[in-house]
Amino acid sequence: MIKIAIVGYGNLGKAVEAHLKNYPDLQCIGIFSRRDNLKTQIYPSFHYDELLNGEHDIDVCILCGSSDQDLMSQTQELSQYYNCIDSFDIHRLIPEHLDNVDKTSKRAKKTSIISVGWDPGLFSWQRLLFETITPIGTSETFWGKGVSQGHSNAILNVEGVKKAVQYTIPNTETLKKVQAGLSYDKEEKHERHCYVVADEKDHDRIKQDIITMPHYFAGTKTLVYFVSEEELKRNHHGKPHGGIVTRYGQTGDFNQTMSFNLDLEDNPSFTATVLIVCARAAFKMNKSKRFGAFTIFDLSLTDLSDKPRSTLIKDLL
Amino acid sequence: MIKIAIVGYGNLGKAVEAHLKNYPDLQCIGIFSRRDNLKTQIYPSFHYDELLNGEHDIDVCILCGSSDQDLMSQTQELSQYYNCIDSFDIHRLIPEHLDNVDKTSKRAKKTSIISVGWDPGLFSWQRLLFETITPIGTSETFWGKGVSQGHSNAILNVEGVKKAVQYTIPNTETLKKVQAGLSYDKEEKHERHCYVVADEKDHDRIKQDIITMPHYFAGTKTLVYFVSEEELKRNHHGKPHGGIVTRYGQTGDFNQTMSFNLDLEDNPSFTATVLIVCARAAFKMNKSKRFGAFTIFDLSLTDLSDKPRSTLIKDLL
Ligand SMILES: NC(=O)c1ccc[n+]([C@@H]2O[C@H](COP(=O)([O-])OP(=O)(O)OC[C@H]3O[C@@H](n4cnc5c(N)ncnc54)[C@H](OP(=O)(O)O)[C@@H]3O)[C@@H](O)[C@H]2O)c1
Ligand SMILES: NC(=O)c1ccc[n+]([C@@H]2O[C@H](COP(=O)([O-])OP(=O)(O)OC[C@H]3O[C@@H](n4cnc5c(N)ncnc54)[C@H](OP(=O)(O)O)[C@@H]3O)[C@@H](O)[C@H]2O)c1
Numbered sequence: 033m034i035k036i037a038i039v040g041y042g043n044l045g046k047a048v049e050a051h052l053k054n055y056p057d058l059q060c061i062g063i064f065s066r067r068d069n070l071k072t073q074i075y076p077s078f079h080y081d082e083l084l085n086g087e088h089d090i091d092v093c094i095l096c097g098s099s100d101q102d103l104m105s106q107t108q109e110l111s112q113y114y115n116c117i118d119s120f121d122i123h124r125l126i127p128e129h130l131d132n133v134d135k136t137s138k139r140a141k142k143t144s145i146i147s148v149g150w151d152p153g154l155f156s157w158q159r160l161l162f163e164t165i166t167p168i169g170t171s172e173t174f175w176g177k178g179v180s181q182g183h184s185n186a187i188l189n190v191e192g193v194k195k196a197v198q199y200t201i202p203n204t205e206t207l208k209k210v211q212a213g214l215s216y217d218k219e220e221k222h223e224r225h226c227y228v229v230a231d232e233k234d235h236d237r238i239k240q241d242i243i244t245m246p247h248y249f250a251g252t253k254t255l256v257y258f259v260s261e262e263e264l265k266r267n268h269h270g271k272p273h274g275g276i277v278t279r280y281g282q283t284g285d286f287n288q289t290m291s292f293n294l295d296l297e298d299n300p301s302f303t304a305t306v307l308i309v310c311a312r313a314a315f316k317m318n319k320s321k322r323f324g325a326f327t328i329f330d331l332s333l334t335d336l337s338d339k340p341r342s343t344l345i346k347d348l349l
Numbered sequence: 350m351i352k353i354a355i356v357g358y359g360n361l362g363k364a365v366e367a368h369l370k371n372y373p374d375l376q377c378i379g380i381f382s383r384r385d386n387l388k389t390q391i392y393p394s395f396h397y398d399e400l401l402n403g404e405h406d407i408d409v410c411i412l413c414g415s416s417d418q419d420l421m422s423q424t425q426e427l428s429q430y431y432n433c434i435d436s437f438d439i440h441r442l443i444p445e446h447l448d449n450v451d452k453t454s455k456r457a458k459k460t461s462i463i464s465v466g467w468d469p470g471l472f473s474w475q476r477l478l479f480e481t482i483t484p485i486g487t488s489e490t491f492w493g494k495g496v497s498q499g500h501s502n503a504i505l506n507v508e509g510v511k512k513a514v515q516y517t518i519p520n521t522e523t524l525k526k527v528q529a530g531l532s533y534d535k536e537e538k539h540e541r542h543c544y545v546v547a548d549e550k551d552h553d554r555i556k557q558d559i560i561t562m563p564h565y566f567a568g569t570k571t572l573v574y575f576v577s578e579e580e581l582k583r584n585h586h587g588k589p590h591g592g593i594v595t596r597y598g599q600t601g602d603f604n605q606t607m608s609f610n611l612d613l614e615d616n617p618s619f620t621a622t623v624l625i626v627c628a629r630a631a632f633k634m635n636k637s638k639r640f641g642a643f644t645i646f647d648l649s650l651t652d653l654s655d656k657p658r659s660t661l662i663k664d665l666l
Contacts, residue, residue, distance in 0.1 A: 047600075050600075050601055051600050051601065054484050054485055054600075055484065123666070126662060126663075126666055127659065127662060127663055130662065147666055152666045154478075154482075156665055156666045157650065158609075159665050160650045160654065160661060160665045161471075161650060161653070163665070164626050164650065164653050164654045164655075165471075165622045165623060165626055166622055167371050167372065168371055211612075281622075283364075283367075283368050283371075283615065283618040283619060283621070283622055284367055284368065284618060286613075286614040286615035286618050286619075287614045288611070288612075288613050288614060288615070288618075288619045288622075289610070289611070289612040289613075290609075290610070290611055291609070291610045292475075292607075292608070292609050292610075293606070293607070293608045293609075293610070294605070294606070294607055295528075295605070295606040296603075296605050296606075297603040297604045297605060298600065298603035298605070301600040301601060301603050301605075302600060302603075302605045304600070305482045305483055305598075305600055305605075306482060309481050309482055327662055327666055328650075328666075329649060329650045329651050329654075329658065329661055329662065329665075329666065330649050330650075330651055330658075331649055332646060332647050332648055332649050333474060333477045333478060333481065333645075333646045333647075334646050334647055336478070336481050337477065337481045337646075338481075341646065341647075342444065344477060344646055345443060345444060345447065345644055345646065346443075346444055348473055348476050348477045348480070348646075349440070349443055349464055349469045349473045349644055349645075349646065
């Protein structure tokens with residue numbers, strides 16, 4: 033059994049807690065939070081500082097803190113003692129973060145895998161796979177259907193809006209153009225669907241304010257639906273996400289289109305599954321003395337799977 | 350430059366020859382065939398037996414022989430001297446073939462990667478990735494649009510048929526059911542579209558004979574189109590293929606659907622691209638002393654790519 037510590041108890045931490053039981057070779061020993069006396073669902077909670085005194089027997093820490101606030105310091109700190117996994121997603125800082133964690137991990141003979149999840153993560157993996165196979169071609173990534181917090185907040189700033197949820201949705205016309213090798217407008221990759229709660233007398237003006245809002249909606253296909261507060265609560269409280277990575281590759285005169293689609297009903301619980309299987313990979317890589325900080329580009333599927341290689345080859349190749 | 354030998358000059362060998370120039374770190378030194386004085390398109394041809402005397406300076410042999418006739422013996426033979434790639438696709442014999450090539454490769458301190466292409470190959474990779482991430486769920490593979498030689502030949506056996514091409518096509522209704530977690534009939538995964546050349550007086554009877562043919566068409570949605578010989582030649586001479594690997598995964602109450610689609614205008618030239626990038630991987634793995642026989646499950650993307658790891662992380666993670 034691989035002994036797992038969950039570090040941080042937000043959306044992602046809760047999702048890792050909820051789903052770890054589906055991976056029979058992994059065992060959760062507890063949740064470590066900076067908050068005291070945290071009420072958790074399944075596993076016991078401990079204070080984050082207990083991770084620093086080496087009292088707990090832990091094989092891998094799954095760090096579920098925020099990329100903005102926590103991960104750059106926490107992963108570096110904990111990789112002095114443990115194999116670590118994180119989902120750090122601030123693209124321009126990834127090389128620096130990787131470098132920091134690589135140094136601490138190597139010194140401690142530990143193995144960390146950073147920036148895993150689906151984007152960065154599986155999407156990056158597919159992008160690189162597609163471009164490597166067909167060096168000539170065009171790649172695109174479309175996101176959604178997913179809630180965009182930034183755009184939802186922008187709508188909330190419109191006078192008279194009480195509540196709002198904005199979904200980013202791939203524009204299927206543009207997707208078809210990419211996959212057919214036709215020219216397309218980068219500005220037209222996504223549609224924006226807005227669900228808004230407001231008094232009826234304001235609807236027309238609010239709609240105009242939204243669809244003409246510079247930077248956020250102007251120039252983009254934007255649909256505005258007014259709903260009641262009850263309907264918003266009932267139908268738009270979820271955290272769906274996903275998207276499509278596609279490549280229109282060319283081999284001579286032939287077109288070869290590859291695509292990878294994710295349609296996620298719940299973003300944190302899917303991201304959690306990727307973190308969980310990477311925890312297994314870090315453990316296995318550490319056992320075979322591959323020390324340092326790695327990314328999803330460095331992993332093989334035999335690292336990620338719990339099944340013996342011969343079984344994988346027999347059953348799935 | 351990595352020096353490549355193409356072994357065997359059929360559809361796949363010709364496709365590797367045609368597309369190698371798109372991979373600037375690879376250089377073709379020639380085509381090796383069992384046939385004498387072969388007329389090739391770009392690179393010089395040599396006799397297969399010259400591979401056995403060690404006269405040529407070769408880093409990796411890309412074996413393009415037939416799985417039925419050639420690969421079990423040829424890959425084993427050549428892996429005594431060279432790093433080798435093949436696309437061996439007889440599923441039940443893969444473990445035995447892997448074992449044989451592993452022994453010769455290890456003895457020679459060489460690196461081979463067997464059974465690469467898209468199925469086996471990329472499809473196997475995605476299947477394993479999807480199942481590893483979400484252990485609870487349902488996976489399916491749909492093939493097509495692609496020509497099935499076996500089914501085309503079955504139609505040719507019907508009295509009065511002069512020429513025939515049969516395409517296997519994913520049944521989109523069944524695909525939607527899989528992706529929505531609904532029950533579905535395995536027999537209804539594919540549709541069969543038949544393009545047939547025959548005298549008009551026989552059309553009705555031939556159509557009946559086809560759609561009721563046991564094992565091949567009976568019980569499956571089958572469409573029969575009669576076309577002229579000219580139209581068959583003009584519109585149905587290609588080698589399209591592809592398909593969809595999909596998984597309806599579950600994390601608790603949430604459904605998470607993953608899918609990978611290939612839409613290939615030409616099967617041999619796409620398969621060739623996968624063999625080519627695996628040749629690069631075998632070379633790199635050999636340089637870092639990873640000797641033996643491997644499969645696509647053992648590779649990382651940093652093995653497959655020609656770009657430095659730091660560039661990949663900066664640009665694509
Ligand atoms: N790569 C990908 O595909 C992907 C996808 C989704 C998310 N992510 C990454 O995952 C990170 C975490 O996402 P998240 O949604 O789990 O963030 P979150 O809910 O804001 O949680 C982040 C941290 O904040 C603290 N926290 C949570 N709830 C709190 C509360 N009520 N009061 C005080 N502190 C609280 C927790 O630490 P303590 O328990 O220590 O207080 C928690 O670890 C994101 O920053 C993003 O970078 C990546
Ligand atoms: N994994 C995948 O996704 C995938 C996809 C497609 C194909 N494949 C595999 O690739 C293998 C090769 O496919 P292919 O379409 O290239 O087969 P092919 O055209 O039949 O060629 C196989 C071999 O037959 C010989 N040959 C070809 N044309 C000949 C001719 N006119 N006269 C005499 N000999 C000839 C060549 O060897 P010499 O030059 O030595 O005579 C050649 O290497 C298949 O068996 C299949 O297993 C795998």
